[in-house]
Amino acid sequence: MAPMSENFIFFFLLTMATCSSVIFSASVIEDLNTLHPPLDFNSTISKNCHLNPSLRYCSASPMDLIEIFKSSIVASHLCNESRNPNCVESFPKIDLRSRPKIAPLYLSFHFFWKYCPLSIHSIDLSNNSLKGSFPVDVLECKQIEVLDLSRNELDGEVPFRIFSDLTNLTVLNLSNNKFTESKMSDLELFFKRFNSSSFISSGLLPDHRKYQMKAVILLFVFPILVIVVVWFLWWLCFHRPDFLPRMLRRKNKFTPAMLRAATGGFLKKNLIVKCKGVDIYSGVLRDGTEVRIEIYGNEISRESRKEFIEECKILAQLSHKNLVKLLGWCGNRGMRAIVIEWLEGESIDMWLSRSPPPWKRRLKVAKGVLEGMLYLQEEWPGVDYDLRTNSLLLTRKLVPLISRFKLGHRNGSSNNIYKFGVLLLEMIVNPQLRDEIKQGESDFVGYIKMQLPNNLQAVINEDIELQRESMVNQGKAAINLALMCTDQSSGHQPNLKYIFDNVTRFLSNHKMHETEEGRHTRILSR
Structure with a gap:
């Protein structure tokens, strides 16, 4: 028997003895589910370890016998799939290159890689669209000389430290993957050991195009962005x-x-x-305040x-x-x-003209105007x-402004x-005289003086109800x-101050007359 055959005495002779159909079974999954270790399985392991103590399962505990048996079944199938x-x-x-349907299956058999046969010197899993992190289990085969994981979609970090245990590894190919960019200190050790072509488009090497893009961004895009931001801030502050x-x-x-925004573009x-x-x-400001512009x-x-x-x-x-x-102003x-x-x-002018x-x-409005005048004075x-009267405003509650x-x-x-006074x-006064005041007639004041005190009706607005003599005297006053x-x-x-006191007195006297009239009306109603 060849020198390497002692490594396979266990799983090949064992499987041939227990079930001659293992190699030719329909699938590895079926064999894992249906086959069981023979009765002399333990003694066979002992003999193999006696012949070659370096076998990986020789240090296993008795609890691992099922895994050891399963690994022999997987090894039998994988040897044939690899066309040995x-x-x-x-x-x-x-050799599972370009076998995307079965490669992930064999990678999932952790027990196989744990007891990887010592005879394996080359592992090729390239072009299988493998996804996820680096398949660390493969590195259990520490005796390998060739490892090819190129043309896949592996990502994350590469476990550089574990590679230090693979002293026989001379050929490594991790190109065309999506690994995380690594520190140059880690890569320098690998460059001394492996050819740099092993890492082309692997994601491990700094992407010069990425740096070129960063340079473009720094030299062109960033200044434009700064200009846009500055312009936007300028627009906010000044517009x-x-x-x-x-x-x-x-x-x-x-x-x-x-x-312009408040008025909908005027x-x-x-x-x-x-x-x-x-x-x-x-107009309406942005915060919802209604304004007059x-x-x-x-x-x-x-x-x-x-x-x-x-x-x-x-x-x-x-x-x-x-x-x-x-509220504010615009002085641009x-x-x-x-x-x-x-x-x-x-306006007060509209108020006087609309309904008498x-x-x-009228006295309340005059008093309100005087209060504003006193504040300003x-x-x-x-x-x-x-x-x-056309510039003085009245609110809905008839507060003059x-x-x-x-x-x-x-x-x-x-x-x-x-x-x-005007x-x-x-x-x-009556509407005709109001029109003269608006036209700026210079002698209307003199005309009013001439009519007083005997011809009050020619001056005073007939719509003002001054029924009592006291109210008529108040109108004259x-x-x-x-x-x-x-x-x-x-x-x-x-x-x-004198004017305000007099208007206040007129208003108080009027309220007093109203109270007396109301009391008199109640007495008569009884």
């Missing part, structure tokens, strides 16, 4: 800061892009008023634009229930606008305002009192107060 010429005498190689967190926004500052349906020099739009079309100088911004900064600080809240070169809170209501309001409500004496402001002069108190006259306000001669014009 005489499996009884020799088993020099395992759409409303997308930034609130803490990063410039307070009260609006951009043309923000106003759609005509959002245009409320269009007149000379100003367009007024309704006033856009001024006339071009101004750079210095005037700075003054406009400074004015807006001051006006944004105004806070009173009878003042419209300025291409657009000048202010953004104020949206109010569901109408009662005397009590005490807190912001440098802020001027417009008191025309001063809506037009500008930075005036500290000596403007007299002029503001004059404007309130406003009070507009709220009291209100007109006299308004005329006093329009008298700007030295020492004759009352101050705001």
Whole structure:
């Protein structure tokens, strides 16, 4: 018998003696399930180990007899599948290249690799589309000289340390796989031992194309990305800061892009008023706030634009229930606008024309306007305002709001009192005289003075119900107060506090009369 045949005495003679059909069985799985060790199996192992103590199963425990028997069956099949010429005498190689259906099966037989025959010197498992991690079990055959795992889909790390035990291994081929890129220190040892072609496209070597791609990214893509990011941040900061967190926004500052978005691109349906020099739009900010946007079309100088911004900064600080809240402004070169809170209501002019309001409500509106004027006089004496009936707004709850402001002069108190006198006259006199006031007639005040005190009906609005004599006298007193306000001669014009006290007294007296009338009506009803 050849020198190598003693390694096969156990599994070939054993299987030939127990069942002559093993080699020719339909499949290795069937034989593993149907064949069982013969009665003299243990003694046969002992004889084989006596002849060759280096056999791997010689150090096995009695509990491993079934695995040893199974490994002999797998060895018999695998020797034939590998096309060895005489499996009884020799088993020099395992050749399962391009056998993707059976290669994974034999790799799964851990017990076979554990007792790998010492005669095997070559293992070829190439081109089998094997997946998963490196088949470590194969390295149990420490005597092998050739190992080919090329053209598969193996991934993960290669167990370099285990290869140090394979001292006879001279040919290794791991090319065309998907292993994890390894440290150069590990690869340098392998380059000294094996040809570098063994690792082509294995994933172990640094991919120069990958580094080239990184270089391209660093040299071209990254700068472009930086430019895009910088442009995007610039766009956020200077065009759409409303997308930034609130803490990063410039307070009260609006951009043309923000106003364009709020009005749907300045759609005509959002245009409320269009007149000379100003367009007024309704809009909705990104956070859902409804606003009124006033856009001024006339071009101004750079210095005037700075003054406009400074004015807006001051006006944004105004806070009173009878003042419209300025939310912000736009002071760009291409657009000048202010953004104020949206109010569901109408102007005082529309309110007086639409349906004649009662005397009590007129007094409440006048008192509200005075409260706003007193706040501005005490807190912001440098802020001027417009008191025309078409610029004063009313909420749905009939709260009057001063809506037009500008930075005036500290000596403007007299002029503001004059404007309130005109406003009070507009709220009291008949519609014809109101039209004269709007047309800027210079002698309407004199005309009203001539009609008082005897011809009150020619002046006062006939829709105001002044039934009692006390209420008629109150109407006369209100007109006299308004005329006093329009008298700007030295020492004759009352101050705001005096005017406010009188309007408050008118309102209190009216409420007292209402209470007395109600009590009188209840007494009569009894």
